[in-house]
Each structure stands twice: as C-alpha cells, then as structure tokens.
Amino acid sequence: MFAKGQTVIQYMEQLAPKHVAMPDDKIGLQLGTLQKEIHNVLIALDINDDVIEEAIKLQVDLIIAHHAIIFRPLKQLQTDTPMGKLYEKLIKHDIAVYISHTNLDVTEGGMNDWMAEALGIENGSPLEDLHTEELSKLVVFVPKTHHQQVLDAILGAGAGMIGDYSHCSFNIEGYGTFMPLEGTEPFIGKLGEIERVEEIRIETIVPQGIRSKVIQVMLKAHPYEEVAYDLYAMNLKGRTLGLGRVGKLNKPMLLSEFVEVVKKNLQVDHVRVVGDLNRTIRKAAVLGGSGSRYVSPSIYRGADVLVTGDIDYHTAQDALMAGIAIIDPGHNAEKIMKAKVADWMRDKLQKAKVETKVHVSEVNTEPFQFM
Missing domain, CATH: 3.30.70.120 (Alpha-Beta Plaits)
Incomplete structure (x- = not known):
C-alpha cells in the first residue's frame, strides 16, 4: 500500500504548517495533483533540469522542495522558454511539486533550528518574531x-x-x-x-x-x-x-575556528568572512537564505557573528564598522534541509506502514563556481 498525495503533504505540514509562513510566500502545491498514490518522493532544495531528470530516473511522483519554481502569476505557459520547458517536463511525467519555504524556516525543529544545532548554538531564539x-x-x-x-x-x-x-x-x-x-x-x-x-x-x-x-x-x-x-x-x-536563531555557542572560539565549524557542518567548501579572524566568538546568529537585513537585529541581540547568505558589499562594510562579524556560506547552505526533511518523512511513512519511498536529491544546485 502506498500513501496518497494528500497524506504525504499532511505529514509535511505537521513539520511546517502553512499558516506560519510569511505573507505572500509562494508555498504549497505549485504544480500537478495530489489526488494519486505516491510511490516515490524526492526532497530537494531547488528544482532545475538536473533535479527533474533525477526525479524521472527515480520514478518520482512528488517533489518537495524549499525554493519555489513559480514566483509570480503566470500570464502564459510557453514551453519554448527555460522555465516553460521545466513545467512541461514535470507535467509530462506527472510529477507534482510542493513547496515548503518560510514555514519550514520559521517552525520549531525546522531550517533555522537545524542550522543553529549544526553550528553549536544553544537555546536559540528567533532573530525576528513573525x-x-x-x-x-x-x-x-x-x-x-x-x-x-x-x-x-x-x-x-x-x-x-x-x-x-x-x-x-x-x-x-x-x-x-x-x-x-x-x-x-x-x-x-x-x-x-x-x-x-x-x-x-x-x-x-x-x-x-x-x-x-x-x-x-x-x-x-x-x-x-x-x-x-x-x-x-x-x-x-x-x-x-520567527526567522533566524540567536544564542550562545556551546563553547567560545576564535572567529577563524568558527569558520571551520561552519564549513564542515553546513557542508560548504568556501565562505566569505567579514571581521577579525582572531576575535573570540561567544554568541552567534544564523539565518538560512538571504540575511542582509538581519545584521542590525543580530547586533541588537548581542551576537558576535551572523551566519547567513547573500551579503552585499555595502552591508559588509556597515557590519565591519559596527563591530559584528559575518560568515557568508552562500544561499545553498540551506541544503541541510534535504536530509532532515527526508528523515522526518520516512519516520512518518514507516509508522503509517506504507511502501512510499523517500529520496534525497543528490544534485548540487549551487549556481556559483569558485575559481
């Protein structure tokens, strides 16, 4: 017996309820139908052509991803455009797409808690209440x-x-x-x-x-x-x-040492760093995704360092003058969610005694190359 699509999503929404998402966030079922049996589920950070090919190979019926594939209302669906080709391929292979974004970030035991745990932040509280x-x-x-x-x-x-x-x-x-x-x-x-x-x-x-x-x-x-x-x-x-987490580290360390913790535990080879590598870090803030506007809240909450992605040049300059360090592991560091969501879903499906299988996408969707 296989789980129905609605049942799989009910389990997902127990982890990340839709009502806690930020207003106008593009979450939920974005493409396809849940009115079918789900033999295989693929958990992904992003959806691109390589991820879809992976899903086809695994005979996936449903992709649960963190980042939306439809950001704004479609006025037309042209299958000769890059995004149109993706939609066409998903529809032809009857692959539904469900998005869990800021609701997964915000929820207890979700993205920002996973990142905080990986970095050794103890008893973390939200950077911004939502x-x-x-x-x-x-x-x-x-x-x-x-x-x-x-x-x-x-x-x-x-x-x-x-x-x-x-x-x-x-x-x-x-x-x-x-x-x-x-x-x-x-x-x-x-x-x-x-x-x-x-x-x-x-x-x-x-x-x-x-x-x-x-x-x-x-x-x-x-x-x-x-x-x-x-x-x-x-x-x-x-x-x-709320978004982000801030709290004391399980042990003080130099910024240079904390950089290595970030690289190892968020599984990134390179990071950008703002600040004195020899300063001691006792309290850290983390926010998955783009966190430029969370520098000030991090300072207000007494953080010595903010770990977040997509920091721009002027924000880095402002942080340097304000005395807070920044470690930017890139937006793709959110890939930590793939294994975590898969573990949650497997546990729920096993307890329900169904045969639906859950796969973790092995495609690297990092768009940047570091030379």
Whole structure:
C-alpha cells in the first residue's frame, strides 16, 4: 500500500504548517495533483533540469522542495522558454511539486533550528518574531468508561502544551443528561427516555496550528454519536515563531575556528568572512537564505557573528564598522534541509506502514563556481 498525495503533504505540514509562513510566500502545491498514490518522493532544495531528470530516473511522483519554481502569476505557459520547458517536463511525467519555504524556516525543529544545532548554538531564539500562536481551550464531555481513551487521543495529537510542560489537562467528574430522539442511534440510552450518565469534563489547551487535527482525533475516539464539546478563544498567547536563531555557542572560539565549524557542518567548501579572524566568538546568529537585513537585529541581540547568505558589499562594510562579524556560506547552505526533511518523512511513512519511498536529491544546485 502506498500513501496518497494528500497524506504525504499532511505529514509535511505537521513539520511546517502553512499558516506560519510569511505573507505572500509562494508555498504549497505549485504544480500537478495530489489526488494519486505516491510511490516515490524526492526532497530537494531547488528544482532545475538536473533535479527533474533525477526525479524521472527515480520514478518520482512528488517533489518537495524549499525554493519555489513559480514566483509570480503566470500570464502564459510557453514551453519554448527555460522555465516553460521545466513545467512541461514535470507535467509530462506527472510529477507534482510542493513547496515548503518560510514555514519550514520559521517552525520549531525546522531550517533555522537545524542550522543553529549544526553550528553549536544553544537555546536559540528567533532573530525576528513573525507569528504568535493563538490558543483555544477545548472542553469535551466524555462518559467515564471512555475517559482515558479520549484523553490519550487529544493529548497524543499535541494538545495540552503549556510552556515546557506537555499533557496538561483538567478533569472534573459530573453527570450528563440527554434524550435520544427519533432517528438517532445512541451509544447509551433509549429513544424518548432521559438518560443520566456519569461523565468527565476534560479541559485542555489547543494551539491554532493543530486545532483541526485535535478535534478530528477527539471525535474519532469519542463513543457518542453527537459529541458535546466547546472551543473557547483565549487572551493568552502561545509560542512565538520567527526567522533566524540567536544564542550562545556551546563553547567560545576564535572567529577563524568558527569558520571551520561552519564549513564542515553546513557542508560548504568556501565562505566569505567579514571581521577579525582572531576575535573570540561567544554568541552567534544564523539565518538560512538571504540575511542582509538581519545584521542590525543580530547586533541588537548581542551576537558576535551572523551566519547567513547573500551579503552585499555595502552591508559588509556597515557590519565591519559596527563591530559584528559575518560568515557568508552562500544561499545553498540551506541544503541541510534535504536530509532532515527526508528523515522526518520516512519516520512518518514507516509508522503509517506504507511502501512510499523517500529520496534525497543528490544534485548540487549551487549556481556559483569558485575559481
């Protein structure tokens, strides 16, 4: 049995929910259909002709990539243009393309956390806050006999997180009353008779991003034909997600030593460096992709160095005068996401006991050559 396309993407969106992406970011399904079985998935940073040829060879049905192939609305689709040829080849081989970009950057356990971990940044926090999760309180009434079953389902789906504590809930015993009417098939009680049942009221916290999932598993686990539950909006806010990470290194080191850590752990042969190689680095900031505008936030947060790509000449000059070092490993350093996303997806598919295979693209999509 193979996973359906929608199922594969549900797993991806558990890792990187769409609602945490930056406004107008080009994410989601960009080409093809998910209404099919997925035999092979390819995880890629970019999509170019070599990546598509790789996908064809592997008989891939779905490519999950970080960088979009459609950046702005298409006015026409000409197959004699470079991009048009790519779209044509993907369509002819029935290869769907799904993009997970800033939502993968922002999410906990995503791109910027992976990069921070690789560089030895401990307890990193966002450089720029983008999204604070809305919280709801879920209240559901469950017969005493099925209390643990429903509670386990709700908390297992991720509800009940308060700070660094999981599985938080409050449970109150009481009695529920109801009368089954004509046309109902009650789990407990008889038609036309008032029933009085020992029930437990479960209260817990549900973040916005998993609200639908929690409700779905709760309804599935609950024995009643009609489930009595409420969702209350709360003034309290949940976790704050954002771009980049900043924090102390696991041990101080010279900038020259930190450069070698960056090269080794982000798998790049060359970097551009701004700053005194003999200065000591204690606190570092990192941001996948283009981070020129994050120099000032890095300084504000007390970072000694910012690791990010696509630094321009004038930004480098400003950073040098401001006293913050920069290490630019290039935009392509984000390729760290390929193996990480693949590991996540394989784990989910194995637990689902499906035969869908996940491949990591081996194509080097770095456009620059270093002479």
